[in-house]
Amino acid sequence: MNRARVKVNQPPVFFNRGPSPLTRLMFYSLLSLAAMIADHRFNYLYSVRQAVSTILYPAERIIISPVSAYQNVVAYFSNQDALLKENTALKTRLTEQAAQAQRTLTIEAEYNRLLALINASDRLNTKGVVAEVVHAGRNPFSRKIVINRGSNDNVRAGLPVIDSTGVIGQVTAVTPFSAEITLLTDKDQAIPVMVVRNGLRAVVFGTGKGGTLTIPFLPTNADIQKDDHLVTSGIDGTYPPGLTVATVTQVDYGSTLAFSHITAVPTAGVENYRYLMVLTTHPGENYPKTQSPETNDKQNKETGAARRARGGRSR
Amino acid sequence: MNARMPTPEGVIRNEPTASLVLISLALALCVNLLPWQGVPLLVRPDFLLLALIYWCIEEPHRVGATGAFFTGLLMDIAEGSLMGQNALIYSLAAYLVLHFRLRILSFNWVSQALHIFPILCLGQAIFVLEQAILGAALPSPLYFLRTVLGAAVWPILAWVLEFARRRPQKDHLA
Numbered sequence: 001m002n003r004a005r006v007k008v009n010q011p012p013v014f015f016n017r018g019p020s021p022l023t024r025l026m027f028y029s030l031l032s033l034a035a036m037i038a039d040h041r042f043n044y045l046y047s048v049r050q051a052v053s054t055i056l057y058p059a060e061r062i063i064i065s066p067v068s069a070y071q072n073v074v075a076y077f078s079n080q081d082a083l084l085k086e087n088t089a090l091k092t093r094l095t096e097q098a099a100q101a102q103r104t105l106t107i108e109a110e111y112n113r114l115l116a117l118i119n120a121s122d123r124l125n126t127k128g129v130v131a132e133v134v135h136a137g138r139n140p141f142s143r144k145i146v147i148n149r150g151s152n153d154n155v156r157a158g159l160p161v162i163d164s165t166g167v168i169g170q171v172t173a174v175t176p177f178s179a180e181i182t183l184l185t186d187k188d189q190a191i192p193v194m195v196v197r198n199g200l201r202a203v204v205f206g207t208g209k210g211g212t213l214t215i216p217f218l219p220t221n222a223d224i225q226k227d228d229h230l231v232t233s234g235i236d237g238t239y240p241p242g243l244t245v246a247t248v249t250q251v252d253y254g255s256t257l258a259f260s261h262i263t264a265v266p267t268a269g270v271e272n273y274r275y276l277m278v279l280t281t282h283p284g285e286n287y288p289k290t291q292s293p294e295t296n297d298k299q300n301k302e303t304g305a306a307r308r309a310r311g312g313r314s315r
Numbered sequence: 316m317n318a319r320m321p322t323p324e325g326v327i328r329n330e331p332t333a334s335l336v337l338i339s340l341a342l343a344l345c346v347n348l349l350p351w352q353g354v355p356l357l358v359r360p361d362f363l364l365l366a367l368i369y370w371c372i373e374e375p376h377r378v379g380a381t382g383a384f385f386t387g388l389l390m391d392i393a394e395g396s397l398m399g400q401n402a403l404i405y406s407l408a409a410y411l412v413l414h415f416r417l418r419i420l421s422f423n424w425v426s427q428a429l430h431i432f433p434i435l436c437l438g439q440a441i442f443v444l445e446q447a448i449l450g451a452a453l454p455s456p457l458y459f460l461r462t463v464l465g466a467a468v469w470p471i472l473a474w475v476l477e478f479a480r481r482r483p484q485k486d487h488l489a
Binding site: 025034036038039045049052053064067135136137140142144188207208 | 406
């Protein structure tokens with residue numbers, strides 16, 4: 001209405017659309033880069049991420065509900081014959097494992113008595129929370145899954161996760177109702193192991209492809225063979241000792257290699273599962289602090305496992 | 316099939332409301348958040364980005380780089396990637412679409428897909444580059460099919476969103 005009063009040297013309000021598109025692009029690109037660096041290097045955006053994920057979680061459950069309903073319907077109408085077979089198989093396995101479990105009880109008691117003799121702490125005591133997998137990770141570059149238990153159920157970042165046959169990974173991010181697990185097969189996800197046959201210690205890394213693991217940095221004369229069983233060594237303070245991890249599938253001692261190329265496959269159904277268990281007893285808590293006094297304060301604030309976990313998550 | 320074609324009898328194109336834009340973006344996010352796994356996850360086109368591009372073309376004064384940036388951040392959090400990875404791609408796509416908007420508008424939906432394709436490719440390349448810098452393993456070559464599928468989905472998505480904007484003429488006259 002008062003167009004005439006607009007100063008002559010200013011563009012009319014109608015044409016004023018703020019900064020040019022290119023300026024906006026530059027601004028938001030820089031902002032994105034800054035956000036990436038802040039998230040990756042300094043973890044500043046952890047709380048923002050956590051808040052938004054908590055808000056998104058109910059929506060995610062609703063989105064996934066038709067799919068899980070479909071799975072339930074399929075399961076309901078599944079062949080009775082198949083169910084009977086599965087039931088028999090499970091019962092057989094239970095009986096087999098019962099024998100093992102009873103032996104384990106005896107061995108554990110004996111082990112604890114021996115440990116008590118040398119004043120060492122009880123390292124086999126593990127408690128856990130059973131969780132259901134909500135969905136697989138959505139980023140095809142990483143191997144992650146999301147479960148339906150979070151900090152409300154005492155799940156914390158850094159805790160190990162197992163299924164009925166072995167270790168599947170480690171909790172790397174927690175919201176009140178859900179937690180994200182980085183699988184062993186994620187690239188550079190590390191787990192310290194021991195060869196059952198001879199006690200040789202090594203560190204297994206995920207390769208990020210094909211559901212395989214690799215053991216780098218073992219000299220070519222290391223005593224490791226195909227079909228060797230690898231269990232957690234427990235020296236990292238994250239995973240309790242003695243959990244089944246993987247089986248060696250290939251050992252390649254090339255004459256020109258400084259280290260042997262060793263490939264292993266996880267024992268647990270790392271990429272196919274429905275229920276799993278988060279071990280909530282952190283063996284690392286019982287470990288004596290070995291740091292010098294000045295770093296001790298920092299260490300008290302965040303345990304090594306949590307730091308590792310966050311390093312893993314931000315990738 | 317032409318987006319600019321006079322609308323069919325009994326139907327008019329309505330000015331889209333802000334709520335239609337928001338609801339369609341939310342639905343596209345939901346489609347992205349479905350429990351995709353394995354190969355479908357690798358080749359799934361980014362529906363959120365496609366919906367965003369549609370609204371950038373149709374409603375440039377409502378949806379632009381700012382909307383794209385925040386939508387991208389939301390996708391980053393939902394996907395579990397670094398904050399800013401998708402935001403960068405989305406704002407770049409919004410800029411390119413706004414830049415070529417009049418040109419894109421002069422084509423029908425199938426030909427528009429040929430304009431959308433390079434934009435999706437560029438976004439994909441940047442995402443792979445970001446991941447490579449972060450040290451992630453490259454996924455299988457199938458991953459690059461998602462841009463092709465994204466372009467293939469474009470005419471369908473544009474038709475669906477166009478359909479959502481239509482109202483029967485008699486309601487309009489009443």
